[in-house]
Amino acid sequence: MRTMTPKCKRHSSMILKSCKLHKFVLAYTRGANNSGAGGLGCEILKNLALSGFKDIHVIDMDTIDVSNLNRQFLFRASDVGKPKATVAASFVMSRVKDVTITPYYGAIQDKDQEYYMQFKLVICGLDSVEARRWINATLVDMVDIDNPESLKPLIDGGTEGFKGQSRVILPTLTSCYECSLDMLTPQTAVPLCTLATIPRQPAHCVEWASILEWPRVFEDKKLDNDDPEHVQWIYEQALHRAQEFNISGVTYSLTQGVIKNIIPAIASTNAIIAASCCNEALKIATGANPYLNNYMMYIGNEGVYTHTFEHEKKDDCPVCGNLATDFAVDPEWTLEEFIDRLKEQPEVQIKKPTLVTERRRLYYQGPPQLNEQTRPNLEKKMRDLVDNREEIAITDPGLPFSLRLNVIFS
Numbered sequence: 001m002r003t004m005t006p007k008c009k010r011h012s013s014m015i016l017k018s019c020k021l022h023k024f025v026l027a028y029t030r031g032a033n034n035s036g037a038g039g040l041g042c043e044i045l046k047n048l049a050l051s052g053f054k055d056i057h058v059i060d061m062d063t064i065d066v067s068n069l070n071r072q073f074l075f076r077a078s079d080v081g082k083p084k085a086t087v088a089a090s091f092v093m094s095r096v097k098d099v100t101i102t103p104y105y106g107a108i109q110d111k112d113q114e115y116y117m118q119f120k121l122v123i124c125g126l127d128s129v130e131a132r133r134w135i136n137a138t139l140v141d142m143v144d145i146d147n148p149e150s151l152k153p154l155i156d157g158g159t160e161g162f163k164g165q166s167r168v169i170l171p172t173l174t175s176c177y178e179c180s181l182d183m184l185t186p187q188t189a190v191p192l193c194t195l196a197t198i199p200r201q202p203a204h205c206v207e208w209a210s211i212l213e214w215p216r217v218f219e220d221k222k223l224d225n226d227d228p229e230h231v232q233w234i235y236e237q238a239l240h241r242a243q244e245f246n247i248s249g250v251t252y253s254l255t256q257g258v259i260k261n262i263i264p265a266i267a268s269t270n271a272i273i274a275a276s277c278c279n280e281a282l283k284i285a286t287g288a289n290p291y292l293n294n295y296m297m298y299i300g301n302e303g304v305y306t307h308t309f310e311h312e313k314k315d316d317c318p319v320c321g322n323l324a325t326d327f328a329v330d331p332e333w334t335l336e337e338f339i340d341r342l343k344e345q346p347e348v349q350i351k352k353p354t355l356v357t358e359r360r361r362l363y364y365q366g367p368p369q370l371n372e373q374t375r376p377n378l379e380k381k382m383r384d385l386v387d388n389r390e391e392i393a394i395t396d397p398g399l400p401f402s403l404r405l406n407v408i409f410s
């Protein structure tokens, strides 16, 4: 049993101001979509500096967009186009005395374990599952049981509209990000028949226009979500359909939101979650009070509600557990069907998997020769390819580790 305490005993009674030894890394990388975790990053950086943290590194791969200015308060109109990390760092340093903030404009994945080893803790305000999985797997992998300093607490904050969460992850000791991947809300798709026959909500009308009408009218032209003319067309069709069914609420910005899958970023949610994250950072750094164990949820949709619970470690977690995950498989499935089922699993989250067992190559995405060699397997039945309880190792560009699945024939 590993017993390590992440608390810095030497500094437990000191105030942070004199605690220059602590280094913190803060990553607030935005992903490909527009749901804006940069707002969380601004809040976290400002809170850390004002709480007395002295040495902070900030990583962000994004540049400032004009649409960020309504909530990402460290940026001004003249900063549009500049890297967020650099601008945020110099803004906070100009306002808060004696803090050193080192920006890095790039992805968290650019940095290696040696880089992360220099910090006392890592705070994430990421908006991409992929980046979170990567930093989580990296920090778990860094833990060396003979070196307590190698355990870097990870504080993870996230927001989505009026909802948010903050959590404290002690890699290898508590449940990790990967352990809770099945809590992610699956994309709720509206059945096509609803869209085609009786829409009930304004969003249904927009989806009808983009999923059904666009391909019907413009057979060969792909819908470009960023082309204002395309969005305008979708908006007009959706509005027309909404009027037919007496549905109100179709607007241009709703249309944009639905087709781009945008969840609005809300400044107050960011402020609450960032405050919680920084509170935990302060407690971990100073030992002033017990820290969160280990998951806090905030739900602000219909009132103000928070709930704290201990998310349990999964023995078969592919990152911090040591057992292969059991996966029920119908022996009659083809390999292709098996892969499709895998892709639907919220706790797996893979897109282009390569699959192998100890004794054979099941399917390779590349290189071309291996892909060609293994492609015929896609049509073969699972019972002809693997045995009951045989282990399949899965790698995927989106997976920062290799996943082990135990095939359980049902």
Ligand SMILES: [Zn+2]
Residues within 6 Å of the ligand: 175, 176, 177, 178, 179, 180, 313, 314, 317, 318, 319, 320, 321
């Ligand atoms: Zn785990």
